[in-house]
Amino acid sequence: MIFRLNNPIKHYAWGCKRSFSDLFQIANPERQPQAELWMGSHPNGSSTIIHEGTETELVDVIDAAPSHWLGVNHQQFNSKLPFLVKILAASQPLSIQVHPNKNAAEKGFERENAQGIAIDDPKRNYKDANHKPELVYAVTPYLAMNGFREFQAIHRLFSTLALPSIAKLLEPFLSAPNEDSLAQLFGAILQLDESAKQQAVIELLSVDASEECTEVAETLQLIAELAKLYPSDVGLFAPLFLNVIELQPGEAMFLYAETPHAYLKGVGVEVMANSDNVLRAGLTPKYIDAPELLANTQFKPIKACDLRMTPINHGDRLSYPIPVDDFKFDIINGGVMDIEVSSAEILLCVKGEVKIKLEQNITTIKTGESVVIPASTSGYTLCCQGLVARTYC
Structure with a gap:
């Protein structure tokens, strides 16, 4: 049989009020921000189907008959639907985030369970024991950050800006740009104390973009836009570290585990492993666990030209x-x-x-x-x- 899905909508503040109705004919009578529509069986937002005459959560139907729903190899994914499909509509930036790999997710989930941290606790890092690699397929122009820029580009941006308050933090990376020095710099900026962070942000926002080259000017313009929403957030430094990409409708990119990224604006279809694990680094009022994020981040650069996927x-x-x-x-x-x-x-x-x-x-x-x-x-x-x-x- 084929089963129609009735899908939950997540009303996060960064969502759009019109995109779901304009693009997908999904009503929004209360004019709330509609951020994500979930299609799948994740316990935090399972779709429902009409099964044997009753509206039932898909997660429960699959749990009752995993081989019927998932096939003979259902134990490969612990008898759970291994993926989650979303429509995502962002009118404001999502947090800069990293998803843990499978091994780290299993250990983190077990550790936080043993510590007695409730699943819905704002300081909970691991909502489940799965990794969360993702694909996003653009329905509208889709602006995002994905992966670290090449070392030379990060070096060029920071050395051009010459921010006095973090000059000492920059010295190791500017002297020898590599994974270790990048990790040291990224971690140091992420964990600046409040006064040092405020001074660094003031300096960053004070740079005159009109006097800079195109690459620097475009980066500073994005930072200025982000500062309208998060005027003192350490995440304002993210565009100096991360590739900025705008997918056009019909283009797609993949986001690996342990890779920092942020969706900034646009509507897309997002497909991921069936997980809700998020470690945040900035552009958010939510909980940030810097040490845990740094322990789950790979500091390997990605060429901007390699971000877009080439379909067969x-x-x-x-x-x-x-x-x-x-x-x-x-x-x-x-x-x-x-x-x-x-x-x-x-x-x-x-x-x-x-x-x-x-x-x-x-x-x-x-x-x-x-x-x-x-x-x-x-x-x-x-x-x-x-x-x-x-x-x-």
Whole structure:
């Protein structure tokens, strides 16, 4: 069978009031910020389906029959749906954050459980025992930061700005730019005491962007925009460290575990391992555990030109090369195709209309609607008059 998903919406302050309704025909009668729509079975926000005549959380349905829903290899992911699909709409920046790897998540989750820290405690770092690699597919222009810039670029930006209050902190990195000196610098700035942080931010915001080269001027312009929302946040230094990228509609990028990143503005489809673990570094009023974040960060640069993913073209289907086992991701743009099923699947209609034929039954979903298909389904025929995002594993 094919099951329509009823999906929870997260009303975080950074969300948009109109994007879900304008782009996906999802009503917002109370005009709240709609930040994320979750499709999946995470306990913090499970979708529901009509199962045996009753509206039931997907997480409970899967728990009751994991082999039916997830396939014969369901134990590989502890009998849980391994991925979570979201529509994300940001009108303001999300926090600068890092996601732990699988081993660190397991240990951190166990440690905080043993310490008796409640799952909903604001100072809880580990909400579950999973890692959280992510893909984001842009629906609108999508501005983000992702991964450390190349050493030479970070060196160039900091040496050009010449901020007196952190000159001594900069010396090791400017003398020998490498992973160790970058880690030392990033950690030192992140953990500045309040007075030193305030002075450094004042100096940073006082630099005259009009007198700088394009690279520096564009970075300072972004910092100035971020300062309107977070005028004294240490996260204002992040654009000096991190690649800034604007995805155009239809472009996608991958975000690895242990890599600092932040979504700044735009609407996208986000697919990730089924986790809600976040370690924050700035641009947020939420809890920041600097030592834990630094222990879970790799200080390896990423070339800006390598951030965009290059999909494999199968005609009407684009398949993205995902470097983890937790999920696979396709974009299907028009056409009719027969699809064999080997795992649970979530289909999201991003635009237009999609007809899903299973034996003699046809299920139609329109923009913003989604379905889940159990692994026990042998296959289906997709008639796509629009754009559909397919997540499976």
